[in-house]
Each structure stands twice: as C-alpha cells, then as structure tokens.
Amino acid sequence: MVKRKKLGPVARLGVRYGVTLRKRLSKIEVEMKKPHECPSCGVIAVKKVSVGLWGCRKCGYTFAGGAYTPSTKLGEVAKRASRGTPSEAIKVSGKEKEKVE
Numbered sequence: 001m002v003k004r005k006k007l008g009p010v011a012r013l014g015v016r017y018g019v020t021l022r023k024r025l026s027k028i029e030v031e032m033k034k035p036h037e038c039p040s041c042g043v044i045a046v047k048k049v050s051v052g053l054w055g056c057r058k059c060g061y062t063f064a065g066g067a068y069t070p071s072t073k074l075g076e077v078a079k080r081a082s083r084g085t086p087s088e089a090i091k092v093s094g095k096e097k098e099k100v101e
Ligand SMILES: [Zn+2]
Pocket: 038, 039, 040, 041, 042, 043, 056, 057, 058, 059, 060, 061
C-alpha cells in the first residue's frame, strides 16, 4: 500500500503534478477552506461561496474578496485607495505600491 504522508488536502492527488505544485496548492487550500471571521458580525463563520465571493453562515452577509482568501493585501490597498485616502496607501511597502501602479 502507498504510504500517505501528511499532505493535507492535496493527498487526494497522489504522486501527480510534482511536489512543489502540490505544496503550493496545499497552502492555498488550507487557507481557503478554514472558516474566516465575518467583517459584519465578527463570528468566525465565513466560507467561500464562489471564486472571490464569501459568505457568512451566521448572519448571511455576502461580500467580495480574494479568490482564495476573504481579503488580500492588494485588496486592502485598493479599498483604501477607493475610500479616497491615498496617503495611507503609499505607506504600504514599496513592493505592493509598484503592483498597484
Ligand atoms: Zn456574519
């Protein structure tokens, strides 16, 4: 029998696709599948509804976020920028600022 190593959600893939890609997917899936905190009611009950769409199972609040996580660093920057406080957005490290521009 094949010896199963602790690979988490990517154990289903077996030996396919290469270890680097499986590890990368594992990291994303673990983060994606765990319950997240609701920005509306604060209860840890947010689950992914669809790509970029997250919903709270407690209060029913649905919101747009990252594809694999409810909020991304880049999303935070965009949110601040859209609120009309670009001075704060500039404070974020230079690397992210480059991506935005
Ligand atoms: Zn909620």
